[in-house]
Amino acid sequence: MPSLTVEGVGTFAVPEGKRLVLALTDEAGIDQLHACGGNARCTTCRVEFVSGEPPTMTDAERSVLAARGLSGVRLSCQILCDHDMTVRAISRFAGSGRKDAGSRPADAIPQ
Ligand code: FES
Secondary structure (H helix, E strand, C coil): CCEEEECCCEEEECCCCEEHHHHHHHCCCCCECCCCCCCCCCCCCEEEEEECCCCCCCHHHHHHHHHCCCCCCEEHHHCEECCCEEEECCCECCCCCCCCCCCCCCCCCCC
16 A cells, blocks of 8 residues: 655555545545545645655646646645655645535546
């Protein structure tokens, strides 16, 4: 199983191929935001990679990051845990002022 390290939180074994956004909430147990429910629209699932950043992006991730002028972050709803990675969780529910973290993303990345 790949390992996911969240800076300042810990290192967790994650089922191969699990969506990173779900691994952050389930295995790492953090209050990761995912306001659009994992559909590459809100960008609140963003993380910063320390190591293991995937070399490829879904078309949806590329397009929403470009539309918002974002760089240096990746969308955890568009990434699968298929190798070891270390991230900074920079977009959390606590202190966000939102009413909730967002509905739970589906198990698979929507096509
Ligand atoms: S872009 Fe909204 S949850 Fe990923």
